[in-house]
Amino acid sequence: MDLEYCESVNGDACGGVFPYKTSLGLCAKCKKLADLEPGSAEHQSWKEMKQCTGCGVAWKNLQGTVCGRCSALGKSGLAQNGGYTFFIHLNYIDRLAKSAIEASRNARANAMDARMNKQPSAHPLHTTAGLSNAKSNNTPTGENKIFISVGCRIKSSSKRGQGGTDPDCGSWGKPWAKEDYLSEVLDDALNTLNAHWAKTHGMPLQRSEVDFRWAGNKLFLPGTSNNTIGAVYKEYQTGEMAAYYSPNDAKVKKALKNQLSMALELYVNQPAAGAFMDSAPQGPQGRKRSATSTSLAEEPAPINKRLVAVGAGEQPRSRFIRTNRSVSDGISNSATSIRLTRAHTTCDVETGQVDTAWPDDAEVLNGFIGKSKLATGATKEVYQLSIGSTLYVAKRFFEIGDGKDDVSAADNKKYLMSELDRLKMTAWFLRNFKSHAKQNNVEISTGIDVSDGFLVRKLGSPSPASGLPPMEFDKAVWLVEPRRTTSVQKFSGTLAHPNREDELGLTLIAFTHFIYDTSDKELVLADIQGSPMSIDKRDVMVLFDLMSHTPASDSGIGDHGPAGIQAFLSQHQCNHICRGLELSAITHEAPDGVEGD
Numbered sequence: 001m002d003l004e005y006c007e008s009v010n011g012d013a014c015g016g017v018f019p020y021k022t023s024l025g026l027c028a029k030c031k032k033l034a035d036l037e038p039g040s041a042e043h044q045s046w047k048e049m050k051q052c053t054g055c056g057v058a059w060k061n062l063q064g065t066v067c068g069r070c071s072a073l074g075k076s077g078l079a080q081n082g083g084y085t086f087f088i089h090l091n092y093i094d095r096l097a098k099s100a101i102e103a104s105r106n107a108r109a110n111a112m113d114a115r116m117n118k119q120p121s122a123h124p125l126h127t128t129a130g131l132s133n134a135k136s137n138n139t140p141t142g143e144n145k146i147f148i149s150v151g152c153r154i155k156s157s158s159k160r161g162q163g164g165t166d167p168d169c170g171s172w173g174k175p176w177a178k179e180d181y182l183s184e185v186l187d188d189a190l191n192t193l194n195a196h197w198a199k200t201h202g203m204p205l206q207r208s209e210v211d212f213r214w215a216g217n218k219l220f221l222p223g224t225s226n227n228t229i230g231a232v233y234k235e236y237q238t239g240e241m242a243a244y245y246s247p248n249d250a251k252v253k254k255a256l257k258n259q260l261s262m263a264l265e266l267y268v269n270q271p272a273a274g275a276f277m278d279s280a281p282q283g284p285q286g287r288k289r290s291a292t293s294t295s296l297a298e299e300p301a302p303i304n305k306r307l308v309a310v311g312a313g314e315q316p317r318s319r320f321i322r323t324n325r326s327v328s329d330g331i332s333n334s335a336t337s338i339r340l341t342r343a344h345t346t347c348d349v350e351t352g353q354v355d356t357a358w359p360d361d362a363e364v365l366n367g368f369i370g371k372s373k374l375a376t377g378a379t380k381e382v383y384q385l386s387i388g389s390t391l392y393v394a395k396r397f398f399e400i401g402d403g404k405d406d407v408s409a410a411d412n413k414k415y416l417m418s419e420l421d422r423l424k425m426t427a428w429f430l431r432n433f434k435s436h437a438k439q440n441n442v443e444i445s446t447g448i449d450v451s452d453g454f455l456v457r458k459l460g461s462p463s464p465a466s467g468l469p470p471m472e473f474d475k476a477v478w479l480v481e482p483r484r485t486t487s488v489q490k491f492s493g494t495l496a497h498p499n500r501e502d503e504l505g506l507t508l509i510a511f512t513h514f515i516y517d518t519s520d521k522e523l524v525l526a527d528i529q530g531s532p533m534s535i536d537k538r539d540v541m542v543l544f545d546l547m548s549h550t551p552a553s554d555s556g557i558g559d560h561g562p563a564g565i566q567a568f569l570s571q572h573q574c575n576h577i578c579r580g581l582e583l584s585a586i587t588h589e590a591p592d593g594v595e596g597d
Helices: 028-034 041-048 068-073 090-116 128-136 182-201 229-237 239-245 250-255 270-274 409-439 503-518 561-571 576-580
Strands: 078-080 083-085 145-154 172-177 210-214 261-268 335-342 344-347 354-357 364-370 380-387 390-397 448-450 454-458 477-482 524-526 529-535 538-544 547-549
Touching: 028 041, 145 182, 145 229, 172 182, 182 210, 182 229, 182 261, 182 529, 229 239, 229 261, 335 380, 344 409, 354 409, 380 477, 390 409, 409 448, 409 454, 409 477, 409 503, 448 503, 448 529, 503 524, 503 576, 524 561, 547 561
Parallel strands: 145 261, 448 538
Antiparallel strands: 078 083, 145 172, 210 261, 335 364, 335 454, 344 354, 364 380, 380 390, 390 477, 454 477, 524 547, 529 538
């Protein structure tokens, strides 16, 4: 595709030649027409506008055939009959086009660098004097950061105990980027508190035992606590909400004048933190808690009197057809510009079977991928990716059991397709699970989603991030998912299925049982983890990087086959949701080929 030609695979180009056109594809007028409804008044108006024969831009009051800018560029041209005949050397046009493209790429790369890079956070500041000292040492948070101070409030049944934050736990604070998520601040606050809590109580707090509230014991509204810090600040510290939620500490306000700030409290559910937690049989991730305070005897955990309401229901039936991938493929934090094509993936509504194809005429997407890793797991590396103006994360395998950095392009593609299968199948099961719970009048946690995802293939030579040799043209494949908070909560392991007592945990335990039943006992979901997010004013747990076990061990990396299925059967304990959904009783019998207990 040449720069000066107006052309498109969709047939909506005029086919003209514009020597000063600065972008590939459609000319400026055709781009505008493509966005308008054919036959509309606006479409007709733009269609009738005069178009510069130099750059292709349409002008309402254009005089002659070229605009003033192109006229200036074409000083070597000769005016004839009110128009211009351009005698521009081809090498000059080529240099001009390349210069424009290079400038555009550099500008976009610099913008991507700015979005990908985050300045390191300052050290915690614990006192008003410390805040003033930070000001005098020229360490302001800056307009792109928000200073967040955190105190600690311990749950208590007495009014006196709820009168304020706990002085023994202290308070702390530091600046955060607006693009960071509040869940990341919560993880950081929990780690800070645990350094003190573990020394005093003998065991650190868990993520499920704490939550954020605004200073003064003020609650977050539903669907807002897992947003970015910038979105939370805008929601609560500006407009009509600010009068109620803004901090009232005059000393802190004075120390942080001209700086954006938020005052939060880490709320500790002490009865939950001190209660004994039963671990699942043979579940290495389970743990028992010792009492952390004598007040626990006075504050027993409330008994849930509304566990489940069961109407006239029926056992779920299996329509599932499992997708088998065993025989088919189906530095500095700077960025590299890349051109991509996207695979087309479908999940059958009736059976849950997933199919992925790579169309020959797929649209070419332009983007940027980070040169350094955003995160690394046991088998995959994660990089930041932008396509257009949207930020994503891109994942690839670097370990599949043959040694680190020894993954071929074909194996990477094969196992990424299996990863996408797991996401699509789990989303299919989740829709059926929620529908079955509603049909049986069973109360579950509905704040569960599965990450969206799609596959892309880089055109041309692989980028440095792919880890492939330069000659592997058109072979680098990535699994792309929406960008999320880095805060992660684990609910099960590869071979561990611990019990939980919270609504979300109980729901996921029953969901795993539901998948086992409705897959005709062919699939066990494992290594369940998720990130808390606020989506469309809903607080949800977005599941990702899931594993599964199948009888033939062919569902992807981490599939332990019959042994993985047996681990679930031996550890699972049905709860009230399992019974309300009329799921089959787990008999703890080993599958074929595995010796039971």
